Amino acid sequence: MFTATLIAPPGALDPALVENLRNAWGGGDALWLSPDEAAEFAVEAVPENRWAVWEDLQEMRVDLVVQPTEGRRKKMLLADMDCTMTQQECIDELADVAGAGEAVRAITKRAMNGELNFVEALKARVALLRGLPEDALAEVWENRITYMPGGAVLLATMKAQGAHCALVSGGFSYFTEKVAAGLGFDEERANRLLIENGQLTGDVGEPILGREAKIAALEEIVARLGIAEADVIAVGDGANDLGMLARAGTGVALHAKPAVAAQCEVRVNHGDLTALLFLQGIGRDEFV
Numbered sequence: 001m002f003t004a005t006l007i008a009p010p011g012a013l014d015p016a017l018v019e020n021l022r023n024a025w026g027g028g029d030a031l032w033l034s035p036d037e038a039a040e041f042a043v044e045a046v047p048e049n050r051w052a053v054w055e056d057l058q059e060m061r062v063d064l065v066v067q068p069t070e071g072r073r074k075k076m077l078l079a080d081m082d083c084t085m086t087q088q089e090c091i092d093e094l095a096d097v098a099g100a101g102e103a104v105r106a107i108t109k110r111a112m113n114g115e116l117n118f119v120e121a122l123k124a125r126v127a128l129l130r131g132l133p134e135d136a137l138a139e140v141w142e143n144r145i146t147y148m149p150g151g152a153v154l155l156a157t158m159k160a161q162g163a164h165c166a167l168v169s170g171g172f173s174y175f176t177e178k179v180a181a182g183l184g185f186d187e188e189r190a191n192r193l194l195i196e197n198g199q200l201t202g203d204v205g206e207p208i209l210g211r212e213a214k215i216a217a218l219e220e221i222v223a224r225l226g227i228a229e230a231d232v233i234a235v236g237d238g239a240n241d242l243g244m245l246a247r248a249g250t251g252v253a254l255h256a257k258p259a260v261a262a263q264c265e266v267r268v269n270h271g272d273l274t275a276l277l278f279l280q281g282i283g284r285d286e287f288v
Contacts, residue, residue: 001042001043001044001068001070002045002066002069003040003041003043003066004021004025004027004040004041004043004047004064004065004066005033005040005064005065005066005067005279006018006021006039006057007037007038007063007065007270007275008061008062008063008270008271009037009061010036010037011036011037012037012060012270013036013037013038014036015039017057018030018041021053022041025043025047027041027042028041028043031283032283033278033281033282033284037284038271038275038278038284043066046066050066054267058269062270063271065267065268067250067265067266067279071231072250072279072281073161073280074233074249074250074280075163075164075225075232076163076164076165076222076225076227076233077155077158077165077233078166078214078218078232078235078244078248079166079167079234079236080170080214080236080237081171081175081176081179082170082171083148083237083238084148084235084236085148085151085179086145086147086148086179087145087146087147088146089105090140090145090171090172090175091104091108091125091129091171091172092104093140093144094129094132094136094137094140095125095129096144097132097136097139097140098129098131098132098136100129104128104129107121107125108121108125111239112238112239112240112257112260113239113257113260114239114242114259114260118210118211118239118240119208119210122191122208123203123208126193126200126203127202127203128202129193129200129202130199130200130201131199131200131202132199134198134199134200135198137175141174141178145175147179148272149272150271150272150273150275151183153274153277153287154277155183155185156287156288157277157286157288158277159186164221165186166185166186166187166188166189166217166221167179167180167187167189167190168189168190168209168213168217169188169189169190169191170190170208170238170240171191172190172193173188173192175190176188176190187221189209189217190209191204191205191209193205211239211241211242211243212243214240214241215243215244215247218232218234218244218247228249230249232248232249232250233248233249233250233251233276233279234247234248234252235251235252236252236253236254236256237254237256237260238256238257238260239257239259242260242263242264245264246263250266250280251265252267252275252276253267253268254268254275255268256269274287
């Protein structure tokens with residue numbers, strides 16, 4: 001048995017749309033997870049026209065996911081940070097302060113689309129931050145970084161249900177430590193900017209956490225917790241997230257780069273982070 005879930009920005013999901021699709025697919029009764037925002041219904045198999053319908057719904061700002069019903073509620077959240085738990089790429093914001101914003105953003109875009117080797121791209125971007133005062137880290141955090149909507153509710157709700165929450169980023173520990181503390185992650189992993197005499201050296205500590213390190217984190221954490229990879233819901237937006245998204249029971253491409261989303265079965269382009277709760281069959285009345 002499979003479950004079809006439709007998610008839209010609050011107030012944007014038309015009940016008639018849900019009912020028409022349910023009828024077309026011969027689905028079970030629709031269950032509203034949040035009025036005019038999220039609904040689901042059961043189907044016996046994945047419809048052959050799923051992606052054609054998905055394309056049509058995208059024009060209406062509606063996300064559609066069809067997934068196995070069994071095992072949807074997860075025991076662990078594994079999340080990327082930049083442009084996933086936060087609305088910005090922290091390195092791009094640091095680069096703006098350093099006067100290298102345009103050059104760094106261009107590299108970031110290509111790296112996140114999978115056009116460049118992530119590790120080499122990270123080294124090239126960090127090199128452009130050489131000489132930036134250490135105080136700039138705090139300035140960027142306080143004035144430029146904001147949380148992705150729905151993140152606090154996602155963490156609080158999953159933790160209330162006993163889930164373990166891990167933040168694994170190809171970004172920097174200065175920021176992951178603050179995001180983890182602010183949102184309630186149980187642990188965090190990231191790269192370390194090297195600092196000497198109050199300035200960034202332009203280097204990053206080894207080993208660099210990239211795509212393979214995110215997969216390794218998934219393997220290590222589930223082994224420690226005594227759960228299966230199928231018990232994990234992972235979320236990210238860049239090419240360096242694809243490995244962990246493919247290995248997790250549910251891998252969610254959130255507002256992802258097109259080249260990344262194309263490789264993922266579960267795509268959320270219009271909802272916020274609470275979409276990860278709807279995908280697990282958790283209704284708004286269960287949100288913390």
